[in-house]
Amino acid sequence: MIIKLNEIINESEIVFDYVEQTMDSLDIPEGIAIKGRAYKEGDQYIVEGSYRAVLRLECVRCLTEIEPLIQEDFKGFYLDPKEYSKYISSLKPEEEFGDNHFEEAVDSEINISNLVREYIILDLSQYETCLPECTDASEVEKYLKDDVDPRWQQLLDIKF
Structure with missing residues (x-):
């Protein structure tokens, strides 16, 4: 979803x-439910809300398909392109962004899906x-042995 900055002002x-x-x-499988709000405070635009999704992933241990539920809150701070340029130029080379890191609202738009x-x-x-x-821990147990893998045994025989 894309929000234009002039919609928030109005x-x-x-x-x-x-x-x-x-989502890239x-x-x-079921999509991502996204709820929230966007508003302007001073010269910054704030987008905040929450998301809920079930992702289809692979367990790194047994390689079976898993579907963990992920739900959290999000918050983003944006500046219009002109203000963002001022903000970036005001930072010193070694200076860190600090507590509030601002993103640029590219083309005066905020892409909530990217956030x-x-x-x-x-x-x-x-x-x-x-x-x-x-x-099923059979794949995991196969590699738990302390033996040397026979494919690597010849490397142990090399003398320096």
Whole structure:
């Protein structure tokens, strides 16, 4: 969903509640339910809300398909292109962004789906696994042995 900045100015607050059916690089069988609001405070535009999605992933241990439920809140701070240029030029080279990091509203538009996608990727575990544990641990047990893999045995015989 895209919100134009002039819509927020004219209406003081925009409330949204929709389901995003597809999102780049994410397998979401039921879509992502996104609810929230967008409003202007001073010269910044704030988008906040929550999302809920079931993702289709693969367990990194047993390689079975899992579908974890992911739900969290999100918040983004935006500036129109002119204000964003001023903001960037006001930062010193070594200065960090601080508590409020502003994004540019490219073409005076805010893409809520991109903001939510970033939050989902950050909220995902680096290694998604079955919870509480894998039901078929045969693949995992195969590699738990302390023996040396026979394919690597010849490397151990090399003398320096």
